[in-house]
Amino acid sequence: MELSLFIVIGGITLISGLLVVFQKNPLYSALFLILTFLAMAGLYLLLAAEFIAIIQVIVYAGAVMVLFLFVIMLMNLDRERYAEAAGHRIQKFFGLAMVVIIVPLIGLGISTALLYSGSQLGAKGGQGLPAAQNASNAKAVASLLFTDYLLPFEITSVLLLAAMIGVVYLARREAKPDNAGPAQ
Amino acid sequence: MIPMSYYLLLAALLFGVGILGVLIRRNALVIFMSIELMLNAVNLTFITLSRYMGTLHGQICVFFVMTVAAAEVAVGLAVIMMIFRNRGTANVDEINLMKW
Numbered sequence: 298m299e300l301s302l303f304i305v306i307g308g309i310t311l312i313s314g315l316l317v318v319f320q321k322n323p324l325y326s327a328l329f330l331i332l333t334f335l336a337m338a339g340l341y342l343l344l345a346a347e348f349i350a351i352i353q354v355i356v357y358a359g360a361v362m363v364l365f366l367f368v369i370m371l372m373n374l375d376r377e378r379y380a381e382a383a384g385h386r387i388q389k390f391f392g393l394a395m396v397v398i399i400v401p402l403i404g405l406g407i408s409t410a411l412l413y414s415g416s417q418l419g420a421k422g423g424q425g426l427p428a429a430q431n432a433s434n435a436k437a438v439a440s441l442l443f444t445d446y447l448l449p450f451e452i453t454s455v456l457l458l459a460a461m462i463g464v465v466y467l468a469r470r471e472a473k474p475d476n477a478g479p480a481q
Numbered sequence: 482m483i484p485m486s487y488y489l490l491l492a493a494l495l496f497g498v499g500i501l502g503v504l505i506r507r508n509a510l511v512i513f514m515s516i517e518l519m520l521n522a523v524n525l526t527f528i529t530l531s532r533y534m535g536t537l538h539g540q541i542c543v544f545f546v547m548t549v550a551a552a553e554v555a556v557g558l559a560v561i562m563m564i565f566r567n568r569g570t571a572n573v574d575e576i577n578l579m580k581w
Binding site: 299300303307310311314315317318323326327330333334337340341344345346348349352353356357360361364365368369371372385388389391392393395396399400403404407408434437438441442445446449453456457459460461463464467468 | 511559563
């Protein structure tokens with residue numbers, strides 16, 4: 298049952314990810330990326346991480362992608378603008394070659410680690426998370442977040458403030474000389 | 482329980498698709514979306530290992546990765562919009578003032 302769910306949701310994620318990369322119109326890429334994020338929330342639910350799944354839907358699919366769509370709307374890309382340039386064959390070939398080299402290396406690294414300590418890593422998976430038996434996932438994550446990880450939490454809030462100030466400054470319009478006011 | 486390597490292999494493939502998008506596409510927005518895809522692949526790896534090792538530290542890491550990624554998207558899109566406003570194009574090949 299879990300295997301069939303994993304194959305369906307994982308297949309949706311992978312195909313939708315490939316369609317993000319290979320669409321000509323960036324609007325369609327953004328819509329397929331929303332589908333990828335929703336499918337990944339489904340994968341997180343399969344892995345018993347309900348809090349992270351909901352946060353993924355709210356933050357990624359709900360806020361980050363809405364920001365992307367606003368920027369795509371404001372940039373007003375014409376047909377000629379988003380058409381890819383014709384001559385980039387060597388670049389595409391080397392991009393594909395690099396991915397074909399890197400992904401098997403990652404896969405080899407994963408299987409080697411499992412080969413040596415596979416029994417240790419696989420043994421605890423059968424009984425689930427210890428904190429999940431008598432508490433919800435959100436409660437368990439919160440109890441860890443506000444005790445052991447309190448300092449990164451506070452630093453993250455300062456980081457968000459800095460990002461907000463930076464974006465407000467970067468996206469402002471420059472003051473033009475003829476906007477000095479009615480009293481000329 | 483399906484083996485852990487299935488999830489890790491899916492995350493590796495998604496990471497590879499993200500790398501492909503960054504290297505092949507010329508539109509700045511699609512490159513940015515591919516970077517988000519790579520970040521999500523890493524999130525999947527964190528949560529898989531958190532589940533199969535029986536701890537919650539992986540999920541806390543994903544929490545922070547998501548927060549930092551949201552802040553980075555905001556700032557990065559503001560930069561892309563400024564570049565588009567000044568140069569009139571979102572094609573990264575045409576933003577070559579610093580190129581030799």
